[in-house]
Amino acid sequence: MNNHEMFFNKLHSICSQNQGQRTAATFAELAEAHKQIACPVTDSSEPIQQDVVALFQHNATPLNLHVHRCSDWQDAAATIAAIAQQAGLEFTAQKEIIAHDHPDLRQLDLGPLLAKQRIPFHLTSGNGAEIQKNTRNSFIGITAADWGVAESATLIQLTTEGRPRSTSLVPSIHIGVLPINRLLATLEQAYAMLMNIPLPDSFVFISGPSKTADIEAHMVHGAHGPKEMHTILVDTEGKAV
Amino acid sequence: MSKQSERASYTDLAHQGLKNAPLQKGLRGIQQRYGQGALHIWDSFADPSLRKRVKAKRESTLAHLDIVLEELTKNIEQRGGNVFFAPTAQDAVNYVLDLASKKEVQRVVKGKSMTSAEIGMDEALEQAGIKVVETDLGEYIVQLNQDTASHIIAPCIHLDRKQIGRLFHEKLDIPYTDDPPTLTQEARKALRKELLSADMGITGCNIACAETGHISLVSNEGNIRMATTMPKIHVALMGMERVAATLDEHASLLQLLTRGAALQKLSTYVSFQGGPSEKGSPDGPEEFHLVIIDNGRSKILADPDFQEVLSCIRCGACLNICPVYGRIGGHAYNSPYSGPIGAVITPLLHGINNHADLCKGETLCGACKEVCPVENDLPRMLSVLRHKLAYGDPQWNVTPHNKSEHRFFSLWSRLVRTPKLYHILIRLSGVLQRPFLSRDNMVSKLPGKFHGWTTTRDLPPIAESSFRQKWLQNKIASKNVVRKGQKD
Ligand code: SF4
Numbered sequence: 001m002n003n004h005e006m007f008f009n010k011l012h013s014i015c016s017q018n019q020g021q022r023t024a025a026t027f028a029e030l031a032e033a034h035k036q037i038a039c040p041v042t043d044s045s046e047p048i049q050q051d052v053v054a055l056f057q058h059n060a061t062p063l064n065l066h067v068h069r070c071s072d073w074q075d076a077a078a079t080i081a082a083i084a085q086q087a088g089l090e091f092t093a094q095k096e097i098i099a100h101d102h103p104d105l106r107q108l109d110l111g112p113l114l115a116k117q118r119i120p121f122h123l124t125s126g127n128g129a130e131i132q133k134n135t136r137n138s139f140i141g142i143t144a145a146d147w148g149v150a151e152s153a154t155l156i157q158l159t160t161e162g163r164p165r166s167t168s169l170v171p172s173i174h175i176g177v178l179p180i181n182r183l184l185a186t187l188e189q190a191y192a193m194l195m196n197i198p199l200p201d202s203f204v205f206i207s208g209p210s211k212t213a214d215i216e217a218h219m220v221h222g223a224h225g226p227k228e229m230h231t232i233l234v235d236t237e238g239k240a241v
Numbered sequence: 242m243s244k245q246s247e248r249a250s251y252t253d254l255a256h257q258g259l260k261n262a263p264l265q266k267g268l269r270g271i272q273q274r275y276g277q278g279a280l281h282i283w284d285s286f287a288d289p290s291l292r293k294r295v296k297a298k299r300e301s302t303l304a305h306l307d308i309v310l311e312e313l314t315k316n317i318e319q320r321g322g323n324v325f326f327a328p329t330a331q332d333a334v335n336y337v338l339d340l341a342s343k344k345e346v347q348r349v350v351k352g353k354s355m356t357s358a359e360i361g362m363d364e365a366l367e368q369a370g371i372k373v374v375e376t377d378l379g380e381y382i383v384q385l386n387q388d389t390a391s392h393i394i395a396p397c398i399h400l401d402r403k404q405i406g407r408l409f410h411e412k413l414d415i416p417y418t419d420d421p422p423t424l425t426q427e428a429r430k431a432l433r434k435e436l437l438s439a440d441m442g443i444t445g446c447n448i449a450c451a452e453t454g455h456i457s458l459v460s461n462e463g464n465i466r467m468a469t470t471m472p473k474i475h476v477a478l479m480g481m482e483r484v485a486a487t488l489d490e491h492a493s494l495l496q497l498l499t500r501g502a503a504l505q506k507l508s509t510y511v512s513f514q515g516g517p518s519e520k521g522s523p524d525g526p527e528e529f530h531l532v533i534i535d536n537g538r539s540k541i542l543a544d545p546d547f548q549e550v551l552s553c554i555r556c557g558a559c560l561n562i563c564p565v566y567g568r569i570g571g572h573a574y575n576s577p578y579s580g581p582i583g584a585v586i587t588p589l590l591h592g593i594n595n596h597a598d599l600c601k602g603e604t605l606c607g608a609c610k611e612v613c614p615v616e617n618d619l620p621r622m623l624s625v626l627r628h629k630l631a632y633g634d635p636q637w638n639v640t641p642h643n644k645s646e647h648r649f650f651s652l653w654s655r656l657v658r659t660p661k662l663y664h665i666l667i668r669l670s671g672v673l674q675r676p677f678l679s680r681d682n683m684v685s686k687l688p689g690k691f692h693g694w695t696t697t698r699d700l701p702p703i704a705e706s707s708f709r710q711k712w713l714q715n716k717i718a719s720k721n722v723v724r725k726g727q728k729d
Contacts (some may be wrong), residue, residue, distance in 0.1 A: 041492070041496040157439075164523045214396070215272050215421040223463060225463025
């Protein structure tokens with residue numbers, strides 16, 4: 001008997017004795033039975049908010065997450081350029097920026113704008129080692145999100161080609177970009193989205209900059225991930241998702 | 242665990258905890274804020290029976306654990322991940338050691354994992370000559386201090402900023418400072434080097450999801466994302482019960498976890514891993530190994546009295562409300578699992594006699610049950626453990642814990658069933674107690690073996706005349722009154 005068989009046999013004999021709660025014979029049956037027990041986590045103290053952007057902003061403030069609402073892609077690009085101009089350096093000697101190679105971010109056309117500030121700009125495409133090097137050399141990482149969640153000020157990112165994980169992690173500052181038509185109200189809605197697509201090996205929910213309160217419960221931003229985070233919400237003129 | 246024979250007793254460690262001023266301050270802070278805060282959140286739920294339903298789902302998943310883990314395994318293997326089932330702690334350790342030696346691993350970065358502490362992973366790797374660095378700030382501090390965690394979520398609440406400042410000055414060779422942002426920044430610099438250069442990342446698993454074939458990890462610092470992104474190999478250690486059947490169940494457990502642990506709607510990062518990263522990706526591990534650990538859990542699952550405890554999602558809320566943990570701190574529990582959950586799970590995993598003090602130390606006040614996101618009835622399970630210790634239990638290899646106590650109560654039970662003897666003895670004790678009465682007329686020091694009863698409490702003295710005597714006198718007196726009345 002191999003490792004798996006041994007384990008499953010043992011477990012099967014234990015679980016089979018649980019007469020009361022054991023009702024399903026297959027995983028599909030179990031999943032079906034679970035669907036009958038709905039458990040949405042909702043908090044009645046939440047302000048009732050029709051406007052998801054306002055709700056996102058409301059929940060971002062306590063997380064020290066900066067939210068910028070931009071009227072179009074051009075406005076978004078200008079906002080990013082302004083952040084890049086003002087922000088200071090932490091790990092590196094000069095300013096460089098890396099961005100996900102994603103259709104949303106290509107619309108920003110950041111290259112020429114940043115060239116004016118003499119900031120080298122990289123995309124996460126091409127050679128893996130090159131991307132790694134550029135990521136470590138960048139002080140800002142710009143990422144494209146799949147969805148936003150207003151109730152927790154969260155961005156959800158699937159790890160897919162052109163969107164590696166370290167862009168939102170290794171640089172000191174993370175800028176997440178999301179068209180407003182992909183901003184959802186609740187986490188439950190976001191999970192519903194995840195249920196309907198084949199999921200990649202990795203995905204992540206990000207709600208604000210990295211932080212720690214391990215020393216005397218004193219809140220400090222920038223433990224191991226970015227110490228500063230901006231979310232750019234781009235108006236998409238009501239275009240459908 | 243190996244250090245059991247030489248470990249200090251619960252009582253001694255509890256006394257040390259009570260005298261530790263930084264610990265006391267840390268405990269007060271965490272209990273005032275998080276314990277009460279979690280209760281407040283549950284009260285604010287629009288639907289008061291939500292936690293009950295989540296628990297029902299959780300228990301149903303546990304009742305189908307074989308099916309659920311098979312699904313998880315299938316889905317992870319489909320993506321090219323490896324799954325290994327470890328019947329014991331040693332099997333899990335050996336698997337990781339073999340892997341590390343095959344891949345010539347020299348540096349390991351860790352994400353906070355209690356399962357890893359349970360199986361003694363760090364010590365084993367270090368003995369094999371591998372450098373191991375804890376990367377959660379609290380765990381890193383504890384590791385530098387050659388210490389153990391004293392809270393399952395906030396590992397270093399027993400240290401204050403001055404102690405941490407001195408530690409960093411000594412170990413990291415930086416000028417002394419007690420400024421938390423500066424200290425954090427120093428740790429950030431030191432750990433970044435480790436995180437970017439390690440060959441293997443080892444993490445735990447908060448909640449896996451069988452339906453999609455992922456494990457999920459929560460963190461605020463980002464160290465866990467680093468440890469699962471930068472090294473070439475990611476090993477996740479998971480207690481076999483830490484799995485949700487469906488994405489739906491995952492959603493509710495996750496939100497109860499982050500609320501219960503730190504009053505957050507979500508932690509800063511919730512990352513899902515379900516296999517090695519795709520070929521050609523610039524980052525992410527080339528190999529993903531999930532080690533699913535039994536180490537005594539199947540025995541708990543098979544016992545209807547205790548299977549409920551496997552619903553625990555290790556949020557730490559019960560520590561943040563427990564009046565006992567709130568005074569003595571985590572070290573007294575002699576285990577990576579402290580507080581009320583530790584008092585139940587530690588004896589079950591490592592021997593009930595071995596950790597007999599834990600269930601007796603808790604007060605059974607019920608606060609932990611109230612605050613628990615999955616409403617685990619820890620007080621009930623603590624009572625069952627006490628029962629086993631009193632009477633023994635061959636199934637759990639328990640021998641009666643305190644033979645003289647056992648003998649005393651058997652005698653006592655015989656005595657109360659012999660009223661005549663009982664009354665004589667009580668009257669006699671009323672006289673014999675006199676030399677032991679303190680000035681405020683309390684018994685504050687009992688002789689011999691009984692002195693334990695009075696070290697922390699005073700007993701009221703035995704009354705001059707008993708209730709029974711008074712009753713009888715009363716009856717006689719009232720009869721006299723009646724007779725007198727009839728005469729008149
Ligand atoms: S027993 Fe409940 S409160 Fe305690 S750690 Fe587990 S889930 Fe949290």
